[in-house]
Amino acid sequence: MKKLKNTFIVWIAIYPAITAILLLFGDYLNNLNLFVRTLILTIVLVPLMVYALIPFWTKVFRTAK
Numbered sequence: 001m002k003k004l005k006n007t008f009i010v011w012i013a014i015y016p017a018i019t020a021i022l023l024l025f026g027d028y029l030n031n032l033n034l035f036v037r038t039l040i041l042t043i044v045l046v047p048l049m050v051y052a053l054i055p056f057w058t059k060v061f062r063t064a065k
Contacts, residue, residue, distance in 0.1 A: 009061060013053035017045055 021044065022029070029037045 005061065009054060009057045010049075013049055013057050014045070017048060017053060021045070 018041070021041065029040065032040070
């Protein structure tokens with residue numbers, strides 16, 4: 001059950017983050033090469049996930065027991 005909860009936390013963090021970045025910067029990113037676009041997305045999203053979103057959602061679901 002813990003893996004399922006962790007999977008859900010990652011999904012609930014990554015989906016809105018990717019959607020927001022593509023909504024805000026999609027026109028600029030579409031002009032870039034696929035590899036450069038992917039590099040930029042991962043440079044932004046990995047630290048955002050590790051240091052902000054995953055800890056936030058983990059705390060939310062820990063207190064919601």
